Amino acid sequence: MVSPTLLLASLLSFAFLSGLIGIRFKRGVAYILPIVFAVTLGLLIYMSRGVLDGGFLQGFTGGERPPYSINLVLTPFSLLILFLVHTLSFLLSIHLLIRGVPEPATKFVPLFILNILGVSSIILTGDLFNLFVFLEILSISSVSLIGFMRDGKGLEGGLKYLIVGGVGSSLYLLAVIILYKYTGTLNMADVGMRIGEVPEGMRRFVMLLIIAGLGVEAEIFPFNMWVPDAYQGADTRVTTLLASITSKAGMFGLVRVLFTVLGAGMNILLYLGVITFVISELMALKTKNIKRVLAYSSMGQAGLAMIAFGINTAASIAAGMLLMINHAVSKFVMFGSIEVLTDRFGLDDIKGIGLKSPVPAWSFLLATLSLLGFPFFIGFWVKLNLIFSLKPYLLVPVLLIFAVEIAYYTRILWTMFSGEAKMGKTLAGSSAVLLIGVVIVIALAFVYPYILNLSVKGTSELLFRGLYIYRVLGGGL
Amino acid sequence: MKKIFGLIIIVLFAYVFLSFLLVVPFGRKPGHVANYYLDTEPEKLGGKNVVTSVVLIYRGLDTLGEVTVLFLAALGVSALLTGMKRDRKKIRKPSLIVSAGTRYLFPMIVLFGSYIFVHGHLTPGGGFPGGVVIATAFLLGYVALEGIGENIKMFHITEGTAGLLYVITGILGIALAGTFLENFLPLGRFGSVFSAGIMPVLYVFIGLKVGTEMAGLLHSMKGGEHG
Amino acid sequence: MMVNQGSILIFTTFILAGLLTYFLARVSKMSGRIGGALTGLFSIIFVYLFFHIYSLPGVQNLMFLLIGLVYVSSLFLLVSKETPPIQYLLFSGAAGSTFAFINGLDFITAFIFLELSTVFVFLSIVSGDRKKGGFLYLLFNGTGGLLFLYLLYFIYMKTGRFDYSAIAFLKPDEKILALTIGFLTFAIKMGTMPFHIWQPYAYRDADNGITVFLSGAISKIGVFGAFLMVFLQGSSFRISGNVYAYLGVITAVLAGLYALLQEDAKRLLAYSSLSQLGYVVIGLGLANSLSISGAILHAVSHGIFESLLFLVVGAVYIRTKTTDLNKLGGLITYMPISFIALLFGIIATSGIPPTIGFPSKWMLYHALVINGDPVLLSLTFLASILAFLYSFRLVYSIFLGPYTLKEKVGEAPFPALAGMVFFLLPLLILGLFPGLVLKFIELPVVRFGLPDFSFTPATLKTPLATVNFLTVGVVFIAWFVVAILVYAFAGRSRWLPVKNNYTAAEAIEDERILHYTGDFYRFIRRDMNFLLRHSIQRFYRRLFNLFGVIGDGISRIYTGDVRTYVYFILLFILIVLFKIKGGFPCLW
Structure with a gap:
């Protein structure tokens, strides 16, 4: 009997198991990471058969059907993002094995697994309160990871995230409580069906609370202020995880709740997306710290994705999904390369590092090209799809900010590839995994019609709430 | 300036907040899902305490999540505290009365905690309170006794095993009954200790896990060895 | 969104050829060279055979032929030196995307391959030793691509189609907007004046073989695109055309001035290329059939002579390892064939018969005279004078004067020489028979009004005058031969050792080389300083800072x-x- 709950169960058992193994084998515990994600990837592939054709795969708990019990729903959209998340986690875990897991590994490994557990569950869950629980798991594990190196910057960033995230999740919880009080249920599909029972004004209030609550994780303005501090403060290996993988969960959760449960708020999402995109990219222009620049760029991309979802047409939503894929893979490569290249991140410090160790530097360069949307990389198709789904009045600002993006990335690349390299960290281990990331970005461009097809299938569940509700409450297909 | 600004925002927000929350019909009749639980629970799950069946079965995934949150919190604290330098103040030895009293109290508290989580499906309480009660025993031990609860490895092994068993019970639900965390044991006589299927089993795991986790948390805050 | 299948096929062919060459070159240098030449030639023959070139409309066909010519010559230069294997691959990619761009008949294909060419050229420059040009290239051309994306969106939203003919369905004011955006894109690709910053750096920093292709072929993407924009507008373009004509003439003059002051041969050629492309823009901007014909003809001649000049400089670099004009000199003794090639190149640059530069400038001047704007005309003349000056600088500094290098060098390698000959033939033949080129654009230019000129292969009749290029060319050649004979038999020159020069009784040391190439046009630098302060670069820096300051403000x-x-x-x-x-x- 295959059920999405198995994915959660296996992640959880591996997390507990790694705690047990860590007692005896302090070093070897890191080797569990690739095994975990190989298993989950296998499960995903096994589960994907019906879903690839556009069907839903539901996992029930407690012997009850959805409104009475928590359910997990594997839809085409969630399959796409889950597959992305677990592939990247697999790559990242191998990269970490090569580069060295942050010490103490016995703590890092379960934290990593639980972080991915949080991401996966937020993507899978069909229950509002369950989302909150896993949001907590996500944010607590992220906080611990950000401060994992126990240096001042990291702890500061973690603390900021803790506070802002705490405010955010309590706002979200409040929204869930209000919804429960009016509809008498917590299941997303059920609440979505009964949303008419909530008075109009209250619905808007709830929508605002949810945008504010989940917006913290989705990195949209003005809830994303913790992002630069946390990304800059955290160890770069952790930042790779946060920027490429973890940030996708918040976006997914926000989109899922707004589209499926409330069926409202897309306009606010659109405006917030535009504001986020514009100001984040502008802020990156003169920033002197490369990790901070990449953090601003991540926020900008999150804003762009929110623009895509906010426009709320099939084409734009598909473009938003593609954007999430492109951003995740390229940011994985970019942060990974930065981690390999240097341990100091000022613009003066990265001068000439591209000449010192070519493989990661060129990986960075190629991933940047993909992020900027040049052809031969998946980013190009993303950009094309996105631009064509934009509304006319958005076109000029978005293109202008694209130009700004090109400008500051050119500046960074130029800095990396010119001048004399300072003495820095020497290269230990190989950075082959980054090359795999680059290969993925290129290969995706060639299988682009297939990916587009898949994401177009994923759009219907967001565009037509009734479809999702019917399928979930009707027992799933 | 910033403080005044913040004050204004908070006051305004509180006002808006209140104006919305006062409208929400809190405390009125339960919703349709709650009614369903009240109506069908006794026959279906055989728990005398409906809250327990909601917590453990209907919303079992949430509970599993909460247990994980606790696990995570303990993990995070011990990860963040590892290698931190603390100036150890000189520990004053507890007086004879305190330590002697504790020596007698310690097993009683542990027993009481166990009672709470074993009877979770019958009476108010359950795994979380039971576990915390057990942890208070260790807190007392750390304060008043020496050499109690120093074996952090045992804590880790217990909590890991309990967590694993919890998940495995859930998976057994899939295998034997069809869905995750579904009851697959006989219901037994309504109201007795051995009833309500897997609920007492789960509460034992939760109680053990929460107890050891909290104790471990206290241990790492105390500044002991890390596992 | 259907991408032109033919373009995809062309691009794939070139990429596969490039990959093959890359692996061959990894095996050994020799196999890389031979394989590079063979696969390159094969792919171009393949493309020509299968894309039955005569089925393409006129200008496309012409560009196809021109780019093919440039491609082969750049390939020859690439294989005649130590080229890193990856450059073969990237060069092939750039060439494939250029061909595919020209082949496409819709905006989406054009956009894809425009961006692809940007990527490949960028990667190619950046994988070399000097990288600054590559990043500037990416910055400007990437932004240009965004402009084109705007055009794409605009046309699609207004008409729902992607093919070029969609532009005919736009309203007149929308047409002007679309045209402006498109023209700006291709102006960036060409490097017209306010967007020229990237060009000297990119040409300097690129591999020499790539530079030939950059100047001869990639810039033709810009020319073709700009032509396309003008063409699709038809005669309605004339309203805004004069603006572009002025843009072109400013480019021609200023780039010519900059070219005078360069100390590096490749940078000099970059500015000269820019200046010559300015003429093309003038011709397109005037937008009548004569000027457009002149512009296209000039684009072809630019493609030929500019690539030839870059090829020679590349060959010189192979032997001397430098392109610094202050270090070179007197190479005529050792590289006579290269000298002759360069000589013909600069003759064409200056627009002197019997080369192809003459008929194209002839047509452009006639168009200018008919147009009657005195400012445009006089500024264009000024640009031609500047062309004389910098051409002379080039030939003098490299080949004439005393020999300045320590050791002797050989003639350019054989493939490079073959490439020169490859260019010299059309340079001369088309100079005598420009009608062969005009034949291709006879039909398209009707769109700009019935032509007020007529031609046969060797003659051209405009409202102002009739000229037979064959006669003119033969007369020039005859005079040239006479001059050489006079010089050879009645010349009174004699060779002197370097020190036997006018020293005004001043004792000179051995190390000091009496060579007048250093800071050749000092007086121009002195007198034109107000024009030449790098104000445009400063403008871009200010723009960057402006946005940066906004960002800084927000980050508060x-x-x-x-x-x-x-x-x-x-x-x-x-x-x-x-x-x-x-x-x-x-x-x-």
Whole structure:
């Protein structure tokens, strides 16, 4: 009997198991990471058969059907993002094995697994309160990871995230409580069906609370202020995880709740997306710290994705999904390369590092090209799809900010590839995994019609709430 | 300036907040899902305490999540505290009365905690309170006794095993009954200790896990060895 | 979104050829060279055979032929030296995307291959030793691509189609907007004046073989695109055309001035290329059939002579390892064939018969005279004078004067020489029979009004005059031969050792080389300083800073104080609630 709950169960058992193994084998515990994600990837592939054709795969708990019990729903959209998340986690875990897991590994490994557990569950869950629980798991594990190196910057960033995230999740919880009080249920599909029972004004209030609550994780303005501090403060290996993988969960959760449960708020999402995109990219222009620049760029991309979802047409939503894929893979490569290249991140410090160790530097360069949307990389198709789904009045600002993006990335690349390299960290281990990331970005461009097809299938569940509700409450297909 | 600004925002927000929350019909009749639980629970799950069946079965995934949150919190604290330098103040030895009293109290508290989580499906309480009660025993031990609860490895092994068993019970639900965390044991006589299927089993795991986790948390805050 | 299948096939062919060459070159240098030449030639023959070139419309066909010519010569230069294997691959990619761009008949294909050419050229420059040009290239051309994306969106939204003919369905004012955007894109690709910053650096920093292709072929993407924009507008373009004509003439003059002051041969050629492309823009801007024909003809001649010049400089670099004009000199003794090639190149640059530069400039001048704008005309003349000056600088500094290098060098390698010959033939033949080129564009230019000129292969009749290029060319050649004979038999020159020069009784040391190439046009630098201060670069820097300052201002919000972060979240809810409800709700 295959059920999405198995994915959660296996992640959880591996997390507990790694705690047990860590007692005896302090070093070897890191080797569990690739095994975990190989298993989950296998499960995903096994589960994907019906879903690839556009069907839903539901996992029930407690012997009850959805409104009475928590359910997990594997839809085409969630399959796409889950597959992305677990592939990247697999790559990242191998990269970490090569580069060295942050010490103490016995703590890092379960934290990593639980972080991915949080991401996966937020993507899978069909229950509002369950989302909150896993949001907590996500944010607590992220906080611990950000401060994992126990240096001042990291702890500061973690603390900021803790506070802002705490405010955010309590706002979200409040929204869930209000919804429960009016509809008498917590299941997303059920609440979505009964949303008419909530008075109009209250619905808007709830929508605002949810945008504010989940917006913290989705990195949209003005809830994303913790992002630069946390990304800059955290160890770069952790930042790779946060920027490429973890940030996708918040976006997914926000989109899922707004589209499926409330069926409202897309306009606010659109405006917030535009504001986020514009100001984040502008802020990156003169920033002197490369990790901070990449953090601003991540926020900008999150804003762009929110623009895509906010426009709320099939084409734009598909473009938003593609954007999430492109951003995740390229940011994985970019942060990974930065981690390999240097341990100091000022613009003066990265001068000439591209000449010192070519493989990661060129990986960075190629991933940047993909992020900027040049052809031969998946980013190009993303950009094309996105631009064509934009509304006319958005076109000029978005293109202008694209130009700004090109400008500051050119500046960074130029800095990396010119001048004399300072003495820095020497290269230990190989950075082959980054090359795999680059290969993925290129290969995706060639299988682009297939990916587009898949994401177009994923759009219907967001565009037509009734479809999702019917399928979930009707027992799933 | 910033403080005044913040004050204004908070006051305004509180006002808006209140104006919305006062409208929400809190405390009125339960919703349709709650009614369903009240109506069908006794026959279906055989728990005398409906809250327990909601917590453990209907919303079992949430509970599993909460247990994980606790696990995570303990993990995070011990990860963040590892290698931190603390100036150890000189520990004053507890007086004879305190330590002697504790020596007698310690097993009683542990027993009481166990009672709470074993009877979770019958009476108010359950795994979380039971576990915390057990942890208070260790807190007392750390304060008043020496050499109690120093074996952090045992804590880790217990909590890991309990967590694993919890998940495995859930998976057994899939295998034997069809869905995750579904009851697959006989219901037994309504109201007795051995009833309500897997609920007492789960509460034992939760109680053990929460107890050891909290104790471990206290241990790492105390500044002991890390596992 | 259907991409032109033929373009994809062309691109794939070139990429596969490039990959093959790359692996061959990894095996050994020799196999790389031979394989590179063979696969390159094969792919171009393949493309020519299978894309039955005569089925393409006129200008496309012409560009196809021209780019093929440039491609083969650049390939020859690439294989005649130590080229890193990856450059073969990237060069092939760039060439494939250029061909595919020309082959496409819709905006989406054009956009894809425009961006692809940007990527490949960028990667190619950046994988070399000097990288600055590559990043500038990416910055400008990437932004240009965004402009084109705007055009794409605009046309699709207005007409729902992607093919070039969609532009005919636009309203007149929309046409002007579309044209302006498209023209700007291709102006960036060509490097017209306000967007030229990248060009000298990119040409300097690229591999020599790539530079040949950059100047001869990639810039033709810009020319073709700009032509396309003008063509699709038809005669309605004439309203805004004069602006572009002035843009072109400013480019021609200023780039010519800059070219005078360069100390590096490749940079000099970059500016000269820019200046010559200015003529093309003038011709396109005037937008009548004569000027457009002249512009296309000039684009072809530019493709030929500019690539030839870059090829020679590349060959010189192979032997001397430098392109610094102050270090070179007197190479005529050792590289006579290269000298002759360069000589013909600069003759064409200056627009002197019997080369192809003459008929094209002839047509452009006639168009200017008919147009009757005295400012345009005189500035264009000024640009031609400048062309004489910098051409002379080039030939003198490299080949004439005393020999300045320590050791002797050989003639250019054989493939490079073959490439030169490859260019010299059309340079001369088309100079005598420009009608062969005009034949291709006979039909397209009708769109700009019935031609007021007529031609046969060797003659051209405009309202102003009739000229037979064959006669003119033969007369020039005859005079040239006579001059050489006079020089050879009645010349009174004699060779002197370097020190036997006018020293005015001053004792000179051995190390000091009496060579006048250093800071050759010092007086121009002195007198034209007000024009040449790099004000445009400063403009871009200011633009960057402006946006940066805005960003800095915004980043003040990100105070680093976590309290303000929380306030912002609450403030957001308050403001949006206020906006939605039009006021705060009442408590009870």
